[in-house]
Amino acid sequence: IIGLFVGIALSLVLALYRGVYYSRKSLRNGAQAHFTFSTKTLLTLRNKSLNDVNKILSKKPRPILRDMAVEIHKSGTNQVVVTSLRSKLSSNDVAQALACYVQSATMKVAVINFSSRAKKINIDRERLSIGSFVVTEHAAHLSVLEPEGDVTAMELLGQKGFWESIQSLNSTFDLLFLSADNSDAISLISALEGQEMFHITLARTKKTKSAALLEMRSRLPIQGLLYE
Numbered sequence: 001i002i003g004l005f006v007g008i009a010l011s012l013v014l015a016l017y018r019g020v021y022y023s024r025k026s027l028r029n030g031a032q033a034h035f036t037f038s039t040k041t042l043l044t045l046r047n048k049s050l051n052d053v054n055k056i057l058s059k060k061p062r063p064i065l066r067d068m069a070v071e072i073h074k075s076g077t078n079q080v081v082v083t084s085l086r087s088k089l090s091s092n093d094v095a096q097a098l099a100c101y102v103q104s105a106t107m108k109v110a111v112i113n114f115s116s117r118a119k120k121i122n123i124d125r126e127r128l129s130i131g132s133f134v135v136t137e138h139a140a141h142l143s144v145l146e147p148e149g150d151v152t153a154m155e156l157l158g159q160k161g162f163w164e165s166i167q168s169l170n171s172t173f174d175l176l177f178l179s180a181d182n183s184d185a186i187s188l189i190s191a192l193e194g195q196e197m198f199h200i201t202l203a204r205t206k207k208t209k210s211a212a213l214l215e216m217r218s219r220l221p222i223q224g225l226l227y228e
Contacts, residue, residue, distance in 0.1 A: 033225035050139035083185035087202035091179035200224040
């Protein structure tokens with residue numbers, strides 16, 4: 001009995017020291033999201049191209065994407081930010097999967113990955129330019145964008161007129177997905193603070209820092225939580 005209590009006490013001390021969530025319940029309480037889903041059925045979509053994602057979804061639809069799409073459409077928003085805090089799935093994986101699901105002949109969609117790990121693609125000069133962005137990948141009614149020139153998407157946050165350049169895309173696209181991971185997610189959320197955005201975040205028990213999740217939630221409320 002003494003050993004049991006000592007073990008519990010040590011676990012609590014360790015949890016406080018590491019500052020992470022040790023249960024899904026505490027993770028959900030920390031996010032205070034309107035809806036929560038497990039990411040299990042989305043893991044096969046990791047690091048896939050748009051065409052591969054479309055093929056996978058056509059063979060086996062994912063109900064989680066349908067349910068999230070319902071929530072996004074109900075909100076009436078035209079801009080969605082997807083963030084990830086130490087999750088196996090990247091924010092861009094989920095953003096692209098959602099974008100593939102919702103795009104249609106009447107719904108033109110774009111995705112911008114703000115994570116620093118995203119490699120800058122060498123742009124052919126003949127590629128389509130949209131405002132201050134260029135299209136790097138295209139499938140059906142979905143486009144992947146990145147800033148024109150040498151600047152990366154993350155560096156774009158520090159430029160004057162960042163929000164105006166994002167808003168200018170509304171004239172071309174019906175729905176825009178912005179994504180970022182870990183510390184980049186905090187930076188992106190800070191830049192979007194006070195704006196009307198639909199926020200979905202990915203988090204992982206024993207990995208996601210409670211301080212990081214609380215900071216993001218305080219800057220931009222979380223509508224959806226995808227957990228592991």
